[in-house]
Amino acid sequence: DSGVTQTPKHLITATGQRVTLRCSPRSGDLSVYWYQQSLDQGLQFLIQYYNGEERAKGNILERFSAQQFPDLHSELNLSSLELGDSALYFCASSVGGGGNEKLFFGSGTQLSVL
């Protein structure tokens, strides 16, 4: 158990809908990262938050947004969903935000857009 909690584990929705994925980092970790994993693209970095502030933005679509709350949990919002958004979405956390730190990953949310 990595200590990172993601909910829900599975999500099935329709095109055009909006969903929210939730992540609670390990106790004491200030950084939260979101990654998308699909069969053809592998693990792709989406966005990082550090202590409530956006730190880095990767391949995140404009239809997607995220935030980190004062209690350090994070939410990833996906809107106007398309079939191609179906993937595993992972949250990871680390103690700091900019160094060579190992990331601890949650078990992921499997999103299926029908």
Add this chain to the structure above:
Amino acid sequence: EDQVTQSPEALRLQEGESSSLNCSYTVSGLRGLFWYRQDPGKGPEFLFTLYSAGEEKEKERLKATLTKKESFLHITAPKPEDSATYLCAVQERFQGAQKLVFGQGTRLTINP
């Protein structure tokens, strides 16, 4: 952007049959190379970080090595429980923060 290529895509071994997984990378200034293990339906689990050419790290039946262009994950006398997908990633300078660029992974199967 940094590139990470892993080979082979899949590897099937008999229990006790040692082998190596390859991770080649192109990066402008390596800040760290990471190995993760991923089991089906789970998130990646950290194994090693390597920082400079010549560095080696070991954990049980696994040993990771690093050169200027590639890293190897050596598996000695593997057991069925070593079956997993092994992911390699390099840390990229990105907006003053940490961004890991992952390879596609090697799916390892150890038959009893």
